[in-house]
Amino acid sequence: MTIAVAGVTKEYKRGDRIFKAVDGVSLIMESGDFIAVIGKSGSGKSTLLNIIAGLTVPTSGNVLVDGESILTYSDSAMSDYRSNSLGYIPQGQSTLADLTVLDNVRLPFHLSGRKGDSASRALTLLEQVGIADLKGNYPKHLSGGELKRVAIARALINDPDILIADEPTSDLDKQTTAEVLALLQSISKDGKAVLIVTHDLAALEYTTRNFTMVSGVLTQQAKIQMI
Structure with missing residues (x-):
């Protein structure tokens, strides 16, 4: 799958002024890409992700x-795109408190109307992200890094072609950051396109392409080998 962002701008009106949260952004993502968009809060990173996810027009x-x-997607086509082609990891804690880790991961599978053994697939994903032993626990018993791994597994349950993450x-x-970035890198090496937006420069050690975003403008940077 190829996703092409073509000259995208998102404007908001603030009083008598027009504010461009995203300003003429173009970007192409393909299988195996691991792309980081680095920028400060308010630079337009999350707006860009929401546009790619079809949440913002x-x-x-x-x-x-x-x-x-x-x-041009109909409501059903957009729902299919979000459910099956795109895995989205939102910023912050997004698990449901009254569901176990296993059931949190299984949930998107059933919401999409799929049939099959979701428990087996969810357990395989939890093994992939290294927390299969926590399958029966509830979110309140997990650390921040463990919750992020649950979110990654849940985003992968429907086998999407592209994974996008907001400040993962x-x-x-530092150690958990390295573990999560290495996990995302391995997912891209398995053939999925991975796009993250972040302010964390540690991501540059793991990605295949890097961009900066300032005041809505996206600029590609040379790939730097971290020492």
């Missing part, structure tokens, strides 16, 4: 999935 420009505009290492310590 751009003022101008387009998002193309294998050449087809998601702006926020509030994590």
Whole structure:
């Protein structure tokens, strides 16, 4: 799958002024990419992710999935795109408190109307992210890093082609940050496209391409080998 962000701008009105949260952004993602967009809070990173996810409609420009505009999708086609083609890891804690780890991971499978053995697939994913032993625990018993691993497994349950994550290492310590970034890197090496937006420069050690975002403007940076 190829996702092409083509000249996307998102404007908001603030009083008499027009504010561009995203300003003429173009970006192409393909299988095996691990892309980081680095920027400070308020730079437009999350807005860009929401546009790619079809949660925010751009003022101008387009998002193309294998050449087809998601702006033309019907409600059912958009739902299918979000459920099956795209895995989204939101910022912050997003698990449901009254579900076990296993059931939190299984939930999107059933919400999408799929049939099959979701428990077996969810357990395989929990093994992949290294927390299968916590399958029966509830979110309140997990650390921040463990909750992030649950979110990653849940985003993968429907086998999406692209995984996008909003600040996946926020509030994590250095070791856990490295573990989560290495996990995302391994997912990209397995053939999925991974896009993260972050302010954490540690991500640059793991990615295949890096961009900075300042005042809504996206700029590609040379790949730097971290020492």
